[in-house]
Amino acid sequence: MMRKHEIPGERALPELCDACGAVILSGLPLYAYVPDSSAVQAGKEWLDGLRFIAACCEEHLNALRDQYRRRPFIEEELWAGKISRALDQHPDGLTAEELGRATGLMLPDIRSAMAWHNRWMHQETQP
Ligand SMILES: [Zn+2]
Structure with a gap:
């Protein structure tokens, strides 16, 4: 029942x-x-x-x-997410050093993540 x-x-x-x-x-x-x-x-x-x-x-x-x-x-996608979260939490912006501390990422990782994000954004905006 x-x-x-x-x-x-x-x-x-x-x-x-x-x-x-x-x-x-x-x-x-x-x-x-x-x-x-x-x-x-x-x-x-x-x-x-x-x-x-x-x-x-x-x-x-x-x-x-x-x-x-x-x-x-994709590691870069994960890193981009960490960067995005850190920037959301600091609306006034962060220096590269502060961003590294906030995300636990090294500068080359941050650069790779941003490059990945830009490529991804470019793909998303393609018709
Ligand atoms: Zn289901």
Whole structure:
């Protein structure tokens, strides 16, 4: 017999499957961290390069894992994300030295990341 689903936790938003978008029922979600060079969050520096995924079932969790396994992990993309986060946190700007301290990156890495970002932006704006 089907029972009416209760929203878990106090005022918690229902979680959605990252594969199919279905609302994940209480007690069922499957979670994983997958490598993703585009994953950079403010205040969660220790999770840089890891994306948190939620799925409604084993099949969708595996599909998501496969999807991220096939996505190329690009160091420069990760570094560009760290730079972007640091610049967001310092709207008045940073010197190259301060940017290095804020991101933990060496100057050559910062240059590579900016070059990668510029190439990527150029591709994005192509018709
Ligand atoms: Zn799903």
